[in-house]
Amino acid sequence: MKSFRVWSLPQRCIAAATLTILCLTAFAQGPALLGQSAPDFALRSFSGTNVRLSEDRGDVVVITFWGSQCGVCRKQLDMLDRSFATYRSAGLHMYGVSVDDDAAHARQYVSAHPLAFAMLEDPAKEVARLYQIDNLPTTVLIDRGGIVRHVYRDFGPRDEALYLSQLRELLNE
Amino acid sequence: MPVTKKIGRIRDCLVAACALLISMQALAADTTSSAPAAPSSAPASAKSKAVASQVEAALAAADAAQGSAPAAPATLTTTTAPGAADTRSLDEDTQTLKKDVVDLNRDLFVLEEELLFPANTQVAVYVSMDVGEFFALDSITLKIDNKEVTNYLYTPREVDALLKGGVQRLYLGNLKVGNHELVAFFSGKGPDNRDYRRGASLKFDKSIGAKYLELKIEDRQRKMQPEFEIKDWE
Numbered sequence: 001m002k003s004f005r006v007w008s009l010p011q012r013c014i015a016a017a018t019l020t021i022l023c024l025t026a027f028a029q030g031p032a033l034l035g036q037s038a039p040d041f042a043l044r045s046f047s048g049t050n051v052r053l054s055e056d057r058g059d060v061v062v063i064t065f066w067g068s069q070c071g072v073c074r075k076q077l078d079m080l081d082r083s084f085a086t087y088r089s090a091g092l093h094m095y096g097v098s099v100d101d102d103a104a105h106a107r108q109y110v111s112a113h114p115l116a117f118a119m120l121e122d123p124a125k126e127v128a129r130l131y132q133i134d135n136l137p138t139t140v141l142i143d144r145g146g147i148v149r150h151v152y153r154d155f156g157p158r159d160e161a162l163y164l165s166q167l168r169e170l171l172n173e
Numbered sequence: 174m175p176v177t178k179k180i181g182r183i184r185d186c187l188v189a190a191c192a193l194l195i196s197m198q199a200l201a202a203d204t205t206s207s208a209p210a211a212p213s214s215a216p217a218s219a220k221s222k223a224v225a226s227q228v229e230a231a232l233a234a235a236d237a238a239q240g241s242a243p244a245a246p247a248t249l250t251t252t253t254a255p256g257a258a259d260t261r262s263l264d265e266d267t268q269t270l271k272k273d274v275v276d277l278n279r280d281l282f283v284l285e286e287e288l289l290f291p292a293n294t295q296v297a298v299y300v301s302m303d304v305g306e307f308f309a310l311d312s313i314t315l316k317i318d319n320k321e322v323t324n325y326l327y328t329p330r331e332v333d334a335l336l337k338g339g340v341q342r343l344y345l346g347n348l349k350v351g352n353h354e355l356v357a358f359f360s361g362k363g364p365d366n367r368d369y370r371r372g373a374s375l376k377f378d379k380s381i382g383a384k385y386l387e388l389k390i391e392d393r394q395r396k397m398q399p400e401f402e403i404k405d406w407e
Contacts, residue, residue: 042328
């Protein structure tokens with residue numbers, strides 16, 4: 001068997017390029033919806049009312065997919081709650097879609113940490129599948145025309161500023 | 174060629190027409206900005222002619238592919254006038270073209286529905302509500318011949334629309350001629366705000382021709398209970 005050490009430089013370059021392309025392809029799977037019409041859905045919220053995405057056409061919508069066991073998701077939910085309080089009067093709708101296997105965990109978290117925006121349950125993960133969620137938290141920004149404009153597949157300290165600037169852009173359109 | 178593929182091709186033509194429409198709009202903006210300068214208006218005119226002929230070709234292709242569409246769209250008027258004075262005319266043409274595209278899209282939807290759900294096999298189920306004092310609708314699950322065909326969640330806005338007299342088409346599908354059974358499960362809040370789940374069923378005979386069924390939710394004042402009924406529209 002030929003070991004990596006005996007590979008020539010061009011062979012190593014080709015292998016590295018292939019690996020890079022594979023990684024980029026895997027990373028690009030999530031934002032495949034970018035520029036596409038946001039898939040419509042109807043889900044039940046933890047408060048008992050039902051929510052249908054298409055009813056918010058004409059407003060900017062933020063959907064975040066989260067899990068109660070995900071620490072980063074909790075930080076992001078707090079940040080989203082602050083931004084919702086600021087911009088809701090400008091025509092912003094926000095939904096948190098729980099992808100927990102056990103809805104009781106999510107319900108417990110929601111009752112312990114009340115948030116201003118609606119928290120929805122997706123026990124069958126149909127909506128998560130529609131939005132090709134493969135990482136938590138994932139946040140989707142939808143413009144007033146119902147088009148997916150931004151997808152965040154993680155949340156870091158620097159992401160808040162970027163998120164807020166892109167959200168403002170959408171609200172100003 | 175399968176019908177769905179044909180429709181797909183027509184859709185492609187429509188998309189091409191839309192793309193050209195957008196480029197025409199961009200061109201109109203370009204013409205507006207370059208209107209005072211006479212030399213720049215001439216190439217703009219040539220460009221507009223080229224784009225207009227492309228749009229014509231795309232729509233002609235769409236017309237040809239549409240074949241037996243119920244209503245053919247109006248013929249396209251093209252712009253030939255150069256300069257700033259004709260910007261308005263170009264804008265009007267753009268609006269006409271936009272309207273044609275919308276009309277064509279509507280006709281295609283009708284055509285698609287007629288092809289996918291032919292009258293001979295078509296079954297449509299509608300929902301209506303009357304009063305709603307004893308029942309707040311949350312969801313309806315519909316089964317035909319013991320197979321779940323739809324599960325619909327109602328938002329407060331949709332319930333309001335039903336209470337105001339709206340009728341919703343809950344399901345549209347195809348069924349063979351013969352005997353069938355429809356079962357509907359209604360979930361929501363009943364009297365005293367309690368969780369409420371009821372079912373209603375109907376055995377019906379599907380003959381040649383479309384079948385229309387209506388799920389009716391009514392209040393029975395005497396019983397202080399909601400009533401669920403499936404009506405067969407002959």
